[in-house]
Amino acid sequence: MAQTDVLLTKEPAPQTVPPCELSPKVYDVACNTGAYTSSGLATTGFRTAKYLMDEWYQNLYAHYHQAFADRDHSERQRHESQHLASETEALAQRTQQDSTRRVGERLQDMHSWKSELQREVEELIADTDGLLAQKLRLERALDASAVPYSIAMDSLQCRERRQHPDLVRDHVEVELLKEAELIRNIQQLLKRTIMQAVNQIRLNRQHKETCEMDWSDKVESYNIDDTCARYNNQSTQVQFHPHSTKLEESASTPETWARFTQDNLLRAERELLASANLRTLIDAILRDTSEDLQLQCDAVNLAFSRRCEELEDALHKLRCHLHKILREITDQEHQVAVLKQAIKDKEAPLRVAQTRLYQRSFRPNVELCRDTAQFRCPESLISLSH
Template sequence: MSPILLASSLLGTHLMCHRVCVLESKAVRKSDFYRFLVGLRVDSIALLRDVPFPSMVPWFPSRALNHTPDCPSKPFGGSSDFRVDRKRASMPPTIAFPATPVTPLLLLLRLVSSFAMHANPQHDDPSEVLRLARLCVREANQKAARMQNQTTHQLVQRVKDLKYWSQEIERELQELKADNEELQRYYRRLAKCAQTTVAAGECNETCVGAQRKRIHVVESLNSRVDASLEKEKSAIGEAAKQIHDFKAIVERQLEVNTVAKNHLLRDFTLKQEAITVDHKSAAMGVDEKYRLETPEGRHLDVREGVPLQRMSELDEWIENTARNLNATAKARANSRKIVQKVVHSTREVAQMMRTEANTVEAALKDSLKTWQDWRDGLRAKLGAKEKEKKTADTAIGEIQMALRQRREPLEIALKRQSQRGLRPGIELCNDRAQHALQAELVNLKATVVTLEGQLEKARESRRKLEEDRGRLERKMHICEHNFAVDYEVLRRIRATYPQEIQSSGFLVVEKLNPK
């Protein structure tokens, strides 16, 4: 048999096999190949040796192959929690593949080239050569089947690992969704708290505007109410600022959660696609459609069909998944911290605002009580002044009556004196009648003057009483006006103060489905 025909026969036989992989040098005994190459001529061997052969990367020993863990839920051989000491976790299984695949043609040419120098030209038995060739092909096929089973096992384990990490990502997405919904719920709660705080500020401004209507008389009362309102205004402004700052923090955290969610969704989608591809790759080993195909020359390049981008290392893949999961876990932890801080701070803000509101209401109640007491006192004084005024009026009336009674005798006495002054000549003398008339006139005049003095005093007293009564009435008007203002502020304006602000916190109910 010529070398060309022998090579063609061997190649035709070997190309009909299903799976061919690398054949270790110890798989076939050298003595068998010596007998196989005995009948080959030196020129044929040289012809085959001149064929260029690609370089081959030797296999790692079988003990270097990693095996997947017993538990598929722990692909790293460690804890199932990816957040616990990820750097110390063991690496998932991997197999080192040769850089250049070994095809049936390359295998036979390599074997012929390796043992051609030891050929014995004295033996040229075609049946022996055919037997050895068939033995070589059978052992190569068996080795290829074993290697293919190992590859299928690794693909199945890889699918399990991908499913495990997909479940982890899905669980993390669900937890992130729950935490994000909680954060959004408190964001809506903060919006309600902000509206309540604005309403409290409007109530305070209305109270301050109403307080300007008061007539300032007692500075201590006015200053106390004004000071409490001013302090409440400062507290409301501080509360509004804190709520606005918390809203900004929550908005930024919601953006971070959205970014983490998008990264996880992309990673989850890629892993689902990888599961589909690897599952299909593993199924190729048992699919008859692929098992019956015969390799052709144009399909022998292992790089054909592989993505053009750089293939990432397993460490990079692990680090990317861990980075996404850790970023999501960090976002969830920050969300929970923000929620706790919001709950604590809003409770403190509500307590502060409610305390200031209670202080304002207490100051208004004290002011109302003071105005009421003062008004009652003024009413009592006005009653006393009215009695004194009536007494003065009575005295004035009596004095006027007495004056009228005394003026009639005085008029008579004056007329008598005028009449006696008409006596002629010597008859106009100071007789006893004249002396009596003169004494009567003096007495009557003194009585009238005294009564007129008493009347003047009584009138002056009544005038003073009238002035005092006027002052008391003005004070009474001031008391009633201020009492009405404070009562309006306390009962009407302060009634509009948001009742959601309590010492236990903001009693607001947020919408479950916001617009």
């Protein structure tokens, strides 16, 4: 090629048509191909087997222009490939940086949700512990209500043994029946509240487990994404994974992913609110039942006090009347003795009167007269007999 360039510079080339503008016949001759080739035996009566100088120059220029065109095409391809390599490298760097940034944003989102879930789990644990304490208070209150109930029932049974004149349905019995009915209602209320507390504790633990599972998944995902965010082009752990770009059919979208955690948090918040309301209700129930029992106990004690006062007053009056009656009986006994003595003292006059009547019955004839003395003696007998 260098000798050809020197030759071209020493001897100017004839004015010929460029290869791209040659006729087919001349081009075939220059390329020594086609129907117009001059190789082989000389044509019959037309020309010899040697090339002409023009043909030699045409062939030379054809090779030169072909080499120039190939070199130019190669340079363009080289520049384009270099430019493409630079663009792809910059695009890969930008894509990798954007992917790293998005992984970092994902880590922030997971850390935020993870913190919220951890806070909800801690609140559920604390609230469940509070409910367990309230449930223990309810159970102790239920056990303690058995004592006043047994006292009220024993009091009613003891009062059934009163004698018939005193076996009355008084105010004390009414208050004792009220107290027994109140205690039974309170016991039923406490049992229902204990069941509500048990169910709420079960729901709290279920949602706690759900939040813990979600939190555990996010911790694992956070560790994976944190490891992925630390990878770079110089990392030794990276390798080819041909099927890593395949998406799983069960994979969630960012919207469903966020909605899943939001639903868990909302359910946990609802259970926390229900638990707080239940604890407030338990406090109110314990306070109100204690006040009701205390008021009913005071009413029963007041009824017993008034009934005891009535009985003491009646007993005092009966004792007074008993003393009077006993004194009257003594006086009557003395009077009976006096009357007996008086009767005994009347025996002599009675004998006298009866003897007079008997003797006067022996009067003869007309002398047997019903005179004043005769009538006076029977009167004296009657008075003495009375």
